[in-house]
Amino acid sequence: MKKGLKKEQSTTTASSKESILSSANTLRWEIGEHVHDSLIESIYADANQIASRAVTLPAGKPRFDFDKKLDTLITSRWFGFPLMFLLLAFVFWLTVEGANIPSALIASLLVDTIHPWLRSVFVLIGSPWWLTGVLVDGVWLAMAWVISVMLPPMAIFFPLFTLLEDFGYLPRGAFNMDSLFRRAGAHGKQSLSMTMGFGCNAAGVVATRIIDSPRERLIAIITNNFSLCNGRWPTQILIASIFFGTLAPPALAGFITAGAVVGVATLGIFFTLVVSWGLSRTLLKGEASSFSLELPPYRPPQLWQTLYTSLIDRTAIVLWRAIVFAAPAGAVIWLVSNIHIGTMSIAEHFINLSNPFGILLGLNGVIIIAYIIAIPANEIVIPTVLMMTVLSTKLSGIGSGAGVMFELNEATAVADVLRAGGWTMLTGLNLMLFSLLHNPCSTTIYTIYKETKSVKWTALATIIPTIMGIVICFLVAQIYRLLFV
């Protein structure tokens, strides 16, 4: 009997279900297209009603006077942009000047003191020469270089940037820059992730999280590599001082060098805008896009909290990843320089093999191999180039042997090594261009993948600058040779 009742119940529910469904089906055509809009509107109406009954506001309190005055100044037609450039220039100056001393200190500690000491410990405990080579000369030195070049500027740049962000200046910067980026099909906030990229591209890619529109965020991620990162600044400065600074009388050398480096960085911004423009009109044309930019009220920055978060969130994480990637690169560099096939090491074979291609691009085989092995970190490009040049030209008395990266204190000494390796003005110029336009370092590639979760966009972000670098170096080389040789 119980069973029968249940059955009856289920048939009645089935028929009533059907009638509900059918009336729903006829109704669905009548509610029209914009039912979602009406829903949101009614939610706001309800919330308004509740708030008007429950919340009392102090009578007519306007925005703070101070905020308003500051906003008028910061977004004014005449002072807005100069103020921004001055502020940025100050941040960069502080970073470069402030990083010099700690960088040298860390280098002398890790490279000049700990490295020989580690070596002697390894020898003392009787480790075989190749193990000492891979671990101490390869892995340790690569890590030491990355830390000493990367850590000090990051530890200065990121906190400064975070302070500006906390204070509320950065959204105003994006607000001012938006019309330029709008014309390139991008978001004003890309000016912030781009600037962050001058510190470190991986951090710049993470910083694109502030862009809430999917298309503009992808554009910002893919083009971040065109910002010259702090692993590449030293290369630019060194090469510019050797090949361009020496063109001018000594009094002007510093000026010319700085001009060349700023020129390359500006070229990077130019490429950022051009590639953004191209992407937004072709590959990313169909991606969803929206724009809104919230301008929060100004707040006094919280110094200690800022220091802590920017050191932990940005500096430490990026540094850790760089070390993780640089360590194996160090091992590879040592191994290819010390494993011999026939009479030559693998590195020398490769250098001879890639030399014609390198020359075609106005570079050489050493630079090609350095950029391939140094994908993990741009910081070790110059030490690798120096070591490999000495290795392949059999210079004696410079460096400390195959596979041991080194740097020279005097730019003139570096210049001698490079000239012995067959470098010309063209090689220097193209190295600067190629340093700007090549694949992002592996830390950045990995970060791009983590942020986009897409192999396609990661591959694109890697391939676009590489192809641009090859094409532009090629064209510059041919034109230079037609004109000057």
Added chain:
Amino acid sequence: MIDPGKALILFGITAAVLTVLFIPKYGLFAQWKRARHGMNRALVEDALKHIYDYEYKNINCTTESIAGVLLISTDESAELLTRLSAMGLLITNDNGVKLTADGNSYALRIIRVHRLWERYLADETSVPPTEWHSSAELAEHTLSPAETETLAAQIGNPNFDPHGDPIPTPTGEMPPRKGHSLLSLKSGEFAIITHIEDEPEAVFAQLIAQGLYVGMQVRMIDRSNERVRFAADGEEIVLAPLLTNNLTVAPITEEEQRITAPLDSLASLKIGEEAHVLSISKAMRGQQRRRLMDLGVVPGTTIRAEMKSASGDPTAYAIRGATVALRRQHAAMIFIRK
């Protein structure tokens, strides 16, 4: 070393060849992709869709009309029809052809995918309106039924496509055709655009360029054989009668909703001025629309223009206690009353 002059010439040739091969739309690769897009299945499905469309509009469908729409010869069209009846999808009678029940449900399935895809493009992507139709023409033949239902669920089971056409339900239900041509309006009569026909493409592009969209209010001013003059959201528009054939309208009744003068937009608000939101233009879709509504830009919200950026655009507005910058192009689509 290769002679630099020769190298440059070689580079030029390679670049030219790559351009010819891969340039979007016109390149050989794009053409190949289009040509590959299935001859047989696509043809059958397009024919079914066309026959269904004509039946829906009560027009007789003939071998010639199919040949005309599918851009094939009459012979090929006759052959196609024979194949379709052999498949049991249609029957031929004195007045032309008629879909069977199977043919009907097949056609509805294709139309469902087509219109869902257009809705998806309109709401979730930045693909411009003029490309919705051509993209959906490809998608309708490639999406599987399972993929279609996933897509429908993802975009909230919409009822209408962005042109105002109803989307058939999975079980193949469609409401009867409603509304009439814009030309049927008398002078001074008010109506809402319920549908903008997306074919032919050139006509659709022209209507979109005029700023017309589904949900827009129109008022007939006058019409002659050469031109039709009407107000759309209060702004006067003049079109050739041929173009207005593509517009379907439904009358409105409520007195208060009538728009008689051009609407002010948020973009016209000067710094320091305040206004109430009337509505967000239906031409603003997808993410941008949702974002604005999330920020609280709904009818009745008070908005004050706060400041302009150093370059003049965007402008920051005070909306419900927050300061939010909007670009001019978006502010122009928010209607206000000062």
